[in-house]
Amino acid sequence: MNASPTAPFTTIIGLEVHVQLQTRTKLFCGCSTQFGAPPNTQVCPTCLGLPGSLPVMNRQAFALALRAALALNCTIAPTTKWDRKNYFYPDLPKGYQISQFDLPFSSAGHLEVVDPKGAFAPRDVGIIRVHLEEDAGKSMHDEAAGTGDTRIDLNRAGTPLCEIVTQPDLRSPQEARAWLNELKLLLVYLGVSDCNMQEGSLRVDANINLHIPQPDGRIAKTPIVEIKNMNSFRSVERALVYETARQYQEWQETKAEMGSKPKQTRGWDEPAGITRGQRAKEESSDYRYFPEPDLVLVTVDAAQLAAVQSGMTEPPTELRKALESRWKISAYDSDVLVNQGRELVGYFEELAGAIGEGKVASNWMQQDVLRTLNERGGTIDAFPVTPAGLADLIRRVTAGDFDTSRAREIFAEMVTSGRSAADVVATLGISAVDDDELLTLCHELLAANPKIVADVRGGKEQAAAGLIGQAKKKNANVNPGKVREKCLELIRAMG
Amino acid sequence: MTISRQDVAKVGLLARLALSEAELDTMTTELSNIVGFVSLLAELDTSHVEPLAHPLDTHNVFRDDIPLPSLTTAEALQSAPRHDGECFLVPAVLNESGAA
Numbered sequence: 375m376n377a378s379p380t381a382p383f384t385t386i387i388g389l390e391v392h393v394q395l396q397t398r399t400k401l402f403c404g405c406s407t408q409f410g411a412p413p414n415t416q417v418c419p420t421c422l423g424l425p426g427s428l429p430v431m432n433r434q435a436f437a438l439a440l441r442a443a444l445a446l447n448c449t450i451a452p453t454t455k456w457d458r459k460n461y462f463y464p465d466l467p468k469g470y471q472i473s474q475f476d477l478p479f480s481s482a483g484h485l486e487v488v489d490p491k492g493a494f495a496p497r498d499v500g501i502i503r504v505h506l507e508e509d510a511g512k513s514m515h516d517e518a519a520g521t522g523d524t525r526i527d528l529n530r531a532g533t534p535l536c537e538i539v540t541q542p543d544l545r546s547p548q549e550a551r552a553w554l555n556e557l558k559l560l561l562v563y564l565g566v567s568d569c570n571m572q573e574g575s576l577r578v579d580a581n582i583n584l585h586i587p588q589p590d591g592r593i594a595k596t597p598i599v600e601i602k603n604m605n606s607f608r609s610v611e612r613a614l615v616y617e618t619a620r621q622y623q624e625w626q627e628t629k630a631e632m633g634s635k636p637k638q639t640r641g642w643d644e645p646a647g648i649t650r651g652q653r654a655k656e657e658s659s660d661y662r663y664f665p666e667p668d669l670v671l672v673t674v675d676a677a678q679l680a681a682v683q684s685g686m687t688e689p690p691t692e693l694r695k696a697l698e699s700r701w702k703i704s705a706y707d708s709d710v711l712v713n714q715g716r717e718l719v720g721y722f723e724e725l726a727g728a729i730g731e732g733k734v735a736s737n738w739m740q741q742d743v744l745r746t747l748n749e750r751g752g753t754i755d756a757f758p759v760t761p762a763g764l765a766d767l768i769r770r771v772t773a774g775d776f777d778t779s780r781a782r783e784i785f786a787e788m789v790t791s792g793r794s795a796a797d798v799v800a801t802l803g804i805s806a807v808d809d810d811e812l813l814t815l816c817h818e819l820l821a822a823n824p825k826i827v828a829d830v831r832g833g834k835e836q837a838a839a840g841l842i843g844q845a846k847k848k849n850a851n852v853n854p855g856k857v858r859e860k861c862l863e864l865i866r867a868m869g
Numbered sequence: 870m871t872i873s874r875q876d877v878a879k880v881g882l883l884a885r886l887a888l889s890e891a892e893l894d895t896m897t898t899e900l901s902n903i904v905g906f907v908s909l910l911a912e913l914d915t916s917h918v919e920p921l922a923h924p925l926d927t928h929n930v931f932r933d934d935i936p937l938p939s940l941t942t943a944e945a946l947q948s949a950p951r952h953d954g955e956c957f958l959v960p961a962v963l964n965e966s967g968a969a
């Protein structure tokens with residue numbers, strides 16, 4: 375409803391995203407971060423919070439966090455520290471989380487999202503801060519068993535997390551989802567995180583309220599609600615759509631405005647498709663943050679920043695633009711290719727380089743390679759046809775050896791058998807039809823179809839289509855385009 | 870800065886300390902004394918002193934991202950008041966985690 379230009383309010387959305395960094399070990403100890411291990415097999419005195427243990431920062435975690443912040447155009451603080459965020463929860467063994475409070479390592483960035491189909495105007499979303507902290511463990515409660523015990527697995531406790539907080543710059547649920555897709559793509563491209571939501575390596579909370587213009591010109595703002603428990607980007611969009619409608623209805627009933635009650639937390643109930651109220655959020659001062667005395671400061675100088683920056687691969691936004699200018703493809707095409715990941719772009723560029731043509735390569739990627747990948751599953755690295763092999767096939771089509779539909783059959787055979795185009799062509803009895811054969815065939819067709827010839831001479835050029843099917847029956851290898859062209863040429867020569 | 874009885878009650882609650890009425894009184898007096906003592910520092914002119922974020926002069930202490938052996942599950946669980954051989958057991962927690 376808020377997507378409609380006539381909606382009587384503006385939707386204001388900000389996101390808080392946590393991503394697990396792709397390190398081998400935890401943030402402050404050498405325990406593995408491998409997902410899926412049996413409970414409490416990746417724990418040690420440090421991540422269990424046992425007395426006498428001390429944290430030591432993982433170099434790679436800080437490097438990945440820096441990479442993420444730089445890619446999000448953040449300013450990097452020359453000096454940063456960590457703080458203890460105190461609260462009691464069974465999955466937090468120390469009784470505090472090591473996080474960053476007043477001196478996060480980065481702040482004030484932005485990331486733009488552009489919809490190539492123009493569903494919304496490009497939106498540059500401000501990033502308030504990116505900071506580095508540790509994850510908590512996992513609580514499991516089997517309500518069905520009704521035993522009354524909650525089981526705690528601390529394998530995840532101490533896993534490095536980047537917290538990314540945006541400005542409330544998003545204006546619709548659809549934008550929020552698209553922006554999250556862009557963020558995920560960026561972090562995956564840079565090798566910062568695998569962003570696997572099923573495994574919890576990317577988690578999103580959303581803050582939302584409505585700005586409602588009043589007859590007196592004042593803008594009424596509804597109380598901000600934080601939504602949790604969204605397990606996919608689709609859920610984020612659905613939850614925000616639901617919450618937009620709920621807040622507008624509540625506004626109409628209560629006229630309650632921001633500040634009239636504390637910030638509310640609501641959980642998204644996916645099966646029911648609704649948000650439900652949760653306990654009131656503790657004030658941030660209730661976390662009694664204070665500097666973590668067990669960790670020393672971290673400083674970053676210009677040389678270190680330059681080193682991180684030079685080691686970074688092209689982020690998606692730049693890669694899209696590069697593909698458009700390098701290969702003369704549309705924004706839509708570059709978006710489809712880049713969204714499939716770095717490896718697929720690598721395949722495309724090799725293919726385009728080999729045939730010297732971007733648009734044709736892009737079409738083959740989207741219509742044939744991607745479709746085949748979707749049908750067969752698997753990744754582009756394991757694709758049975760190499761870029762060079764596909765380039766060979768495309769060159770034969772361009773040379774007129776056979777038409778595109780014949781080429782698709784050959785391609786399918788190359789995929790299943792893993793053989794080269796030349797090999798497949800030989801076994802399928804496909805051979806190029808030379809000019810003499812083509813001429814003879816066309817003469818035969820015209821002699822056998824006086825009605826079509828007459829129609830074409832009468833100005834109905836499309837009647838020539840009737841000849842193509844017959845040509846294919848006589849010789850499966852003929853190129854329909856060439857048959858059509860040659861027949862028309864012969865008919866025109868009749869005067 | 871003075872510490873009120875209410876401040877002490879709130880901090881006590883956050884620290885999960887069940888303070889009796891008498892203890893609240895004692896704590897309020899003692900905490901006020903401590904804070905009062907520390908507030909002597911506020912009399913110093915620190916306008917020309919760089920803020921100090923950590924008392925140690927060293928910085929950038931890192932370790933490499935190399936896995937080290939963890940404890941066995943039995944070792945990890947041995948001091949737990951209750952466990953089931955795999956997990957720590959705690960009284961039912963039904964609401965959502967307090968923070969991320």
Ligand SMILES: [Zn+2]
Nearest residue numbers: 403405418421
């Ligand atoms: Zn550990």
